[in-house]
Amino acid sequence: MSKLTDTQTVILSRASRQGDRIALPLPDRLRGGAANKVIVPLIQKGFLDEVEADIRNGEPTWRKTGDGHGTTLVITGAGLEAIGVETETPQPKPERAKPKPRTGTKQALLIGMLEAPDGATIAEIAKAVNWQPHSIRGVMSGALKKRLGLTITSEKVADRGRVYRIAS
CATH class of the missing domain: 1.10.10 (Arc Repressor Mutant, subunit A)
Known part of the structure; x- marks a missing residue:
């Protein structure tokens, strides 16, 4: 002391x-x-x-x-x-629940397309939701990956190009 x-x-x-x-x-x-x-x-x-x-x-x-x-x-x-004051042991912060996407929105439509067994390409998503490709990539990396915690994979398919999917 x-x-x-x-x-x-x-x-x-x-x-x-x-x-x-x-x-x-x-x-x-x-x-x-x-x-x-x-x-x-x-x-x-x-x-x-x-x-x-x-x-x-x-x-x-x-x-x-x-x-x-x-x-x-x-x-x-x-x-x-x-000075002899006992400190409280810090309580662990409660886990925040992951936000859930609203239904009936373009984001929900995007998630549905990515959850489909065949996945979706940027061009297919752009046509369905009427967004620019850079906006789609931004939503996938920001809202879907970071905010919702979804894992998005992509692979190159010969006749379709790059196909994106939500990993299960």
Whole structure:
């Protein structure tokens, strides 16, 4: 356990009780060089982190960084341990359910064409949904692969060209 001054202990204890864990404002008697002598060692030991302050929402600032930005001080897990506050074990984030495509849309039509046993070519899809080829490729890589998590395969077929399918 690291040795802390009374002032450092007060700053960390106050921050541990804040919902946002911000260590500001500092005690009134602590200004200028004296504040630096107390705060800089806490940052160096990893007990406080300098993070960008949300000035628009009125977060207090530790120092200005220019361009209207500033930093604030937030207590870390190590800082909480240094003053004997038990940290909560982080709960795993709940798995987000994959979005489902709406029925009756051009995207649903595209998915239906790709799920067919024969698959579909870009030209066939363009004719069915009245989209440009670059838009079709964009929807397949963005909405279908990334957003919906579908696996799209393609293979070159002699009489049709490149055929796309959704892998099962």
